[in-house]
Amino acid sequence: MKITLFGATGKTGIYLIQEGLKRGFEITVFARSNSQFEHPDVQIVRGDFTNQNLLREAIRDSDAVLSALGPANIPHPNGIPITKATDAIISAMKLEGLDRLVAISTGTAVDPDDGIDMKIWLPAQLIKFTMPKVYKDIVGMAKTIRASGLNWTMVRVALLKSIPASNRLNVGLYGHVKHNLKISREDVAKFMFDQILTSEFVNKAPGISTQ
């Protein structure tokens, strides 16, 4: 199987690539044109998210797209770049006839069926009022994915840690399932790859955390 990864030049990307290679996937990573990203075992397509041809090239013949795109730098740039990049990925996927998208999101992008979980709600409010550009982009990306018409899954996380997988997860909507704040990036990568082979969370946005 072939998988295209976006946002895989960051910290979770390392685990996504490792997990995908372990499972025997052929991997293409889309990296920004100025990215220093290198990896001997993946194909790399470099470009801007405004370049539809390159996005299509990166996605072509893939079985699914996994995205770990998210705000990385403070201050976050104006103009909701993550939402626009996601929108461009979705357009390219449609043009290439690909409909499975698994993307990382957060509790800040509320699901309509979430209950109240103060651990998740309070940081979300903090982000909303202290980092409005980040908030707008996180919420915009989630809205764009929900409206995409694709078979999407948003994997919502709170606090990512670069520690080994626990393989013991809480999975489900905030306020309904008991969650912790932390989750290992390796657990996230495993859960995302698991979604490629199951429809359990298609068009759903479960929170995941370490038990």
Ligand SMILES: NC(=O)c1ccc[n+]([C@@H]2O[C@H](COP(=O)([O-])OP(=O)(O)OC[C@H]3O[C@@H](n4cnc5c(N)ncnc54)[C@H](OP(=O)(O)O)[C@@H]3O)[C@@H](O)[C@H]2O)c1
């Ligand atoms: N860190 C946490 O505790 C936490 C909590 C909740 C949710 N999340 C979300 O989880 C995901 C993975 O986290 P992480 O720690 O692995 O993130 P990361 O290391 O910051 O990586 C973010 C990725 O998004 C890309 N990116 C950032 N800004 C961009 C822009 N303006 N245009 C295009 N690409 C851009 C980065 O590309 P470059 O390498 O080119 O910069 C990188 O590939 C992100 O979506 C993050 O928002 C993280």
